[in-house]
Amino acid sequence: MAKKGKAKGTARGRTQTPNLRLFYGLLALVGVVGIGWIGFSVANQSSANAAIAPIQLTGINTDSLLKQARGVNSGKPEASAQVIVFSDFTCPVCMNYVAMIEPQIRTEFVKTNRIRYTHYDFPLGGEPHRYGFIAARAARCAEDQNAFWEYHDVLFGRQNEWAYAREVPLDIFTDYAGRLNMDKDAFDACLRSDRFADVVTANRVLGERLGVGATPTIFIGGRSYNWSDYDAIKAAIEAELGDTTSQ
Numbered sequence: 001m002a003k004k005g006k007a008k009g010t011a012r013g014r015t016q017t018p019n020l021r022l023f024y025g026l027l028a029l030v031g032v033v034g035i036g037w038i039g040f041s042v043a044n045q046s047s048a049n050a051a052i053a054p055i056q057l058t059g060i061n062t063d064s065l066l067k068q069a070r071g072v073n074s075g076k077p078e079a080s081a082q083v084i085v086f087s088d089f090t091c092p093v094c095m096n097y098v099a100m101i102e103p104q105i106r107t108e109f110v111k112t113n114r115i116r117y118t119h120y121d122f123p124l125g126g127e128p129h130r131y132g133f134i135a136a137r138a139a140r141c142a143e144d145q146n147a148f149w150e151y152h153d154v155l156f157g158r159q160n161e162w163a164y165a166r167e168v169p170l171d172i173f174t175d176y177a178g179r180l181n182m183d184k185d186a187f188d189a190c191l192r193s194d195r196f197a198d199v200v201t202a203n204r205v206l207g208e209r210l211g212v213g214a215t216p217t218i219f220i221g222g223r224s225y226n227w228s229d230y231d232a233i234k235a236a237i238e239a240e241l242g243d244t245t246s247q
Helices: 020-030 062-066 092-100 102-110 132-143 148-157 170-179 184-191 197-209 230-241
Strands: 014-016 072-075 082-087 116-121 217-220 223-225
Touching (some): 062 197, 072 102, 072 132, 082 102, 082 230, 092 102, 092 148, 102 230, 116 197, 132 148, 132 170, 132 184, 132 197, 148 170, 217 230, 223 230
Parallel strands (some): 082 116
Antiparallel strands (some): 072 116, 082 217, 217 223
């Protein structure tokens, strides 16, 4: 896992058991209110007025902000089993998860419409992850054009190309949108604004409330699991499905 800019491993299998009532209560809370701009100030605007850092929380009612949190789903919307992933596009360990483990989950459980798979943004911040927030916003701008997961894969697949750039990689992000045959002008206008700053910030707040301190953090049934242990992840998903056929 990445934490404060460093890669960190975890124990095999289940790694944390949070308060399940709190866990599901928080997830229920974020579903109560629809997404809407709150009007909070955004930190560290670039010269192009793109929001490149989270909303400043000083003096802010974080419970109100929390209601803006929203994950991006794939798979079966009404599935009883859900895998929740808190991730940062600048995190090298997250890139490894997306390259090695996520494809297995997608093939076996998402594409077969057995589970709901949900991505939440958790930009780590700090110098090694300084573009995590703007990258999360870029992916949300891609979601506006129904291309979140394709853009998600490009950001991780080309992480070394943009994550360590000297300048904020706005042009690089817009170029990726063009390669995916998106409307580049609409994408660029979204990127060079503060759109989705509230959502990405709220996702980070939600993760903190759930005890996320590193990325990637994988939740299944309210418990977190080692990102690199596919056997444990698969067993947890099958337990949620009540599937014993492959155990």
